[in-house]
Amino acid sequence: MDNPRDLPPPPPIDTLGAKGPIALFLDFDGTLVPIAPTPDRIAVPPDLAKRLEELSARLDHRMAVVSGRSPANLAEHLGPLAVAVAGSHGAARRKRDGSTFGPDAERLPDAAIGAIERTADRAGALLERKAHGLALHYRSAPEKEDAVVEAAQALAAEHGLALKRGKCVVEFVLPGADKGRAVEAFMAEPEFAGAMPVFVGDDVTDEDGFCAAAKNGGFGVAVGERPSDSALYHLPAVSDVHAWLKL
Template sequence: MTDTLPPPPSLDSLIVEGPVALFLDFDGTLVDIAATPDEIEVPGDLVDRLHALCERMGQRVALVSGRALDDLETHLPALTVCRAGSHGASRLFADGRRLGKEPEGLPDAAVDRLRAFAEGRGLLYETKAHGGAVHFRKHPEMRDEAVALGRDVAAELGLALFTGKGLVELVRPGANKGEAVRAFMENEPFRSARPVFIGDDTTDEDGMDAAAQLGGFGITVGERENHVARYGLDSVGAVHHWLGL
């Protein structure tokens, strides 16, 4: 749990030791989680603060989100920071150049089954550019049934399954936040830096694991079981404070 993990050393002290690369989840890390994806409250100056952080870090900052990039950029307009959406499958450099191939969307058969399940039970189905998610945050009693459906569809159609706080999501194979970390770390200005991944959910553990394998570490946010992170921060506010946002 987070309360058993020590807080990380200050970012300033890490920078003194050598170049650091920051990989940041969005929901639950930079903004508080809301009942639905569209209900999040994003500080009006968050983009400016992220740009200032990026400048301070020598441009070695990347957002790595489960959201599709177009959705992420709706909440962070005019963002010029490296970013990866759809659980790391869709990646852009700060100037908008693509890193790797554009991932495919879900097959129609998967979309139809997920949407029918959600609509039949009063849940929210979210269409994503490279996946689809059933949200059950408002109906936690539906978690087991939603996860079971996701597993069945993923197995039948050869898709990847993610389960997180209040949702089950399907994407094409290869969507992995750890792969996004590795992809950015192979390129300048990230190459040879010490990677630090900050996230709050199970889907972030792949990113933390990749950071650890590359000589860095993970920081988990909030009180949840975590087998990968080295350090913990209590809240979104604590993340902002640690980052100097």
């Protein structure tokens, strides 16, 4: 497992683009905006959507935001965004014009939702309701990590769900929802095909994106201090991501 501090920074994005077309995939929390104590308290620059649209245009629109948040939740924080998006860990995908592609993302079964709600109450975790999943946050009580994770693993096994772990959070999703599959789906689209994929993210769920980018001839860029199994390059913080992208 590589320490990000031992990885070099990525080449300038203009240098990469001069060698051939690139397809850029950007995580949101911890990559484009700093992590906040709770998901609804993130600080989003008021012009971030406009800046992302301008970056997408510079890349001939071979760019997508790939987030654990749903597309609707991203819109709540960013406003209208004419950029391709894969939300809910890639399960809900839409193109730049707003049209969806791929199978419709489904919500969790009612029985699983009820069990997760009860577990959140017992464990004292913050329950985040998502369009296609549920998350248990314990950032305000990190000492509860072992208990929350153990309970979540048991619930996921009982209800046939996939469990995503992140920074002080575990999230329940349906099997098959991961950021690597989102990259594969976009790379099969005509406007992305043939480009070199670059995935930028800060959390363990982004490792799937890094691997998919590498599989398709590109690479991952790890953000922050979390060790990475699959990234080739590293940027220390959100501000460095913005500087590298010239946002």
